[in-house]
Amino acid sequence: MAISTVAATAIKSALAIGGLHTLTFIPIMLAAMAYFNYELLDPEQRPFNQKYLRETYDFIVVGGGSAGSVLANRLSEVEGWNVLLLEAGGHETDISDVPLLSLYLHKSKLDWKYRTQPQDTACQAMIDKRCSWTKGKVLGGSSVLNTMLYIRGNKRDFDQWESFGNPGWGYEDVLPYFKKSEDQRNPYLAKDTKYHQTGGYLTVQDSPYNTPIGAALLQAGEEMGYDFIDVNGAQQTGYAWYQFTIRRGTRCSTAKAFLRPVRLRQNLHIALFSHVTKVLIDKDTKRAYGVEFLRDGTQQVVYAKREVILAAGAIASPQLLMLSGVGPEQHLKEVGIDVIHDSPGVGRNLQDHIAVGGIIFRIDYPVSLVMNRLVNINSALRYAITEDGPLTSSIGLEVVAFINTKYANATDDWPDIEFMMTSCSTPSDGGTQVKKAHGLTDEFYNEVFQEVNNKDVFGIFPMMLRPKSRGFIKLRSTNPLDYPIMVHNYLTHPDDVGVLREGVKAAVAVGETTAMKRFGSRFHAKPVPNCKHLPPYTDEYWDCFIRQYTMTIYHVSCTAKMGPSSDPMAVVDPRLKVYGIEGLRVIDASIMPTITNGNINAPVIMIAEKGADMIKEDWLPKSKKRRRRSIRCSRLEKISLGRHNSKLCSIKR
Numbered sequence: 001m002a003i004s005t006v007a008a009t010a011i012k013s014a015l016a017i018g019g020l021h022t023l024t025f026i027p028i029m030l031a032a033m034a035y036f037n038y039e040l041l042d043p044e045q046r047p048f049n050q051k052y053l054r055e056t057y058d059f060i061v062v063g064g065g066s067a068g069s070v071l072a073n074r075l076s077e078v079e080g081w082n083v084l085l086l087e088a089g090g091h092e093t094d095i096s097d098v099p100l101l102s103l104y105l106h107k108s109k110l111d112w113k114y115r116t117q118p119q120d121t122a123c124q125a126m127i128d129k130r131c132s133w134t135k136g137k138v139l140g141g142s143s144v145l146n147t148m149l150y151i152r153g154n155k156r157d158f159d160q161w162e163s164f165g166n167p168g169w170g171y172e173d174v175l176p177y178f179k180k181s182e183d184q185r186n187p188y189l190a191k192d193t194k195y196h197q198t199g200g201y202l203t204v205q206d207s208p209y210n211t212p213i214g215a216a217l218l219q220a221g222e223e224m225g226y227d228f229i230d231v232n233g234a235q236q237t238g239y240a241w242y243q244f245t246i247r248r249g250t251r252c253s254t255a256k257a258f259l260r261p262v263r264l265r266q267n268l269h270i271a272l273f274s275h276v277t278k279v280l281i282d283k284d285t286k287r288a289y290g291v292e293f294l295r296d297g298t299q300q301v302v303y304a305k306r307e308v309i310l311a312a313g314a315i316a317s318p319q320l321l322m323l324s325g326v327g328p329e330q331h332l333k334e335v336g337i338d339v340i341h342d343s344p345g346v347g348r349n350l351q352d353h354i355a356v357g358g359i360i361f362r363i364d365y366p367v368s369l370v371m372n373r374l375v376n377i378n379s380a381l382r383y384a385i386t387e388d389g390p391l392t393s394s395i396g397l398e399v400v401a402f403i404n405t406k407y408a409n410a411t412d413d414w415p416d417i418e419f420m421m422t423s424c425s426t427p428s429d430g431g432t433q434v435k436k437a438h439g440l441t442d443e444f445y446n447e448v449f450q451e452v453n454n455k456d457v458f459g460i461f462p463m464m465l466r467p468k469s470r471g472f473i474k475l476r477s478t479n480p481l482d483y484p485i486m487v488h489n490y491l492t493h494p495d496d497v498g499v500l501r502e503g504v505k506a507a508v509a510v511g512e513t514t515a516m517k518r519f520g521s522r523f524h525a526k527p528v529p530n531c532k533h534l535p536p537y538t539d540e541y542w543d544c545f546i547r548q549y550t551m552t553i554y555h556v557s558c559t560a561k562m563g564p565s566s567d568p569m570a571v572v573d574p575r576l577k578v579y580g581i582e583g584l585r586v587i588d589a590s591i592m593p594t595i596t597n598g599n600i601n602a603p604v605i606m607i608a609e610k611g612a613d614m615i616k617e618d619w620l621p622k623s624k625k626r627r628r629r630s631i632r633c634s635r636l637e638k639i640s641l642g643r644h645n646s647k648l649c650s651i652k653r
């Protein structure tokens, strides 16, 4: 590709996601990337968008996100199977690759731009009191918009899933599936082979760039009596550097990890800009036999010989089930959908992680990530040439801590708060992108943050790990293009208020440690609108505070939960098959019975790895299954993998 074409493509992608006016430094970066012919050096080319589709496939995967990309790869390993992946969005872009810029993707064309119903319990500082549920509409799904944090959750999460009546989902059962995907690039962690592996498709590495604030936060943890640990290893309670799904300084989405290496497989078709509107289910046999979808403005149909797999995420998967006649009978009747199977749990049990925004600390040294200080040709060149520097920082996320509030049993090692600790915060971009991404009102932002715009700060976002409040999703209408009604119900359970309040107090205490005081750390204690009438630092004040700048961490899940047949609210069985319907599974964040103790992308990838194996177990004769496990790459795959990934071909995957 000529340099000019590379530059033109990059400029086009910048325009596509937000308009260059918001990304003023992008032209410099694009010029650098074009000059160094970045794309030509990149061995990982994008997959093809298949124009002409077959009439019938063995498997149809709906949604090419975190789970769908894994499924498409693993199922098409079986040479005799034809697999179709239908994705509503298009390709990821050069901008979505840049870790520092992920907030620019919110409210862009790569985002579905969902918003919840207004409620009084949370998100009071947001426009219309509605929380923004950003979600990826792009090949790679939310793994293209996320902040790339790699957290597996707690052993107890999975043992609890098993105890609910889901055999095969205990921690010892799922650990091999976390490892299966993993290419651990930290040599110290990689040595611990009980928990880690190298050579998998998904690159997991430390951040290429940290500020001095990160190291100080780790010292603060030590000062407060916490261990410095591998949070994905034997113990979860403690402090650690975050690890990321980053490869060579850029985002390693699931599209990049799982689809690019297999783009030349003849038995895998990927159809972009294909919005699935319905699963076709035979009313008499109750068997799923295909899907309807919109592409290029026309309605099309494609048939599945074996199975349809919904991997459209925790909002669209239950929506599609309901549009197809599987859901709570009474609700479907009210909306005017023919009921094929009454499944009261579809869309219910919604869980999410919320944190509190605005816990920020001023410091006296110019060491934090202030956007207008970083936006310069040096950092652009560093990113483009050496694949490190500030642009490789995932919006300043450096250190993670899992801590116990008084509501948790500390001896359990099942902490109830995660600190997401950042070397910047909401005002570090002068009130532009963070404010927009979080949907904050002008009044709130100006009153609380304007005076610290572009000043040196660090932030701690305390995130509540095991919410007891439950939201739900239901259909707005029979129109598949109408977004469903989304009700978060955040902080409607009193225990959640207590845990989050204690998390806020613990976060404020971190700023008081000697380690942070060395930087002149002081809490930005500006009283927030709506809570000014309450005395600061009291429980009443904090209880009010957490309902203002309530931040979703974008972990919507559990809306088509897995459970035993004795549980009327279970939507799928422990093999992820939809109850009451043949030939239909859900494999994505929806199937979690309870949300895991940490960020959920790694668990979703694990679910897809395990789900793909279950499908193989169900459909392949035993001898063939054994052969697949030691598969080596075909000639075409080797070409597609290129030199960079060639070791993937020689290991057991």
Ligand SMILES: Cc1cc2nc3c(=O)[nH]c(=O)nc-3n(C[C@H](O)[C@H](O)[C@H](O)COP(=O)(O)OP(=O)(O)OC[C@H]3O[C@@H](n4cnc5c(N)ncnc54)[C@H](O)[C@@H]3O)c2cc1C
Pocket (backbone or CB within 6 Å): 062, 063, 064, 065, 066, 067, 068, 086, 087, 088, 089, 134, 135, 136, 137, 138, 139, 140, 141, 142, 143, 145, 146, 147, 148, 149, 150, 151, 274, 275, 276, 277, 311, 312, 313, 314, 316, 320, 553, 554, 555, 556, 588, 589, 590, 599, 600, 601, 602, 604
């Ligand atoms: C902004 C943001 C930040 C996050 N940060 C982190 C993080 O740092 N670490 C972490 O662990 N987790 C993070 N998460 C959460 C994590 O990325 C998601 O939970 C995970 O990606 C969900 O995977 P999924 O496969 O269930 O859904 P998705 O990845 O969302 O995939 C669903 C796919 O289905 C497609 N689709 C939907 N409807 C249709 C339809 N009708 N027809 C065809 N295709 C359809 C979508 O376009 C999408 O590609 C974040 C999420 C977001 C949004």
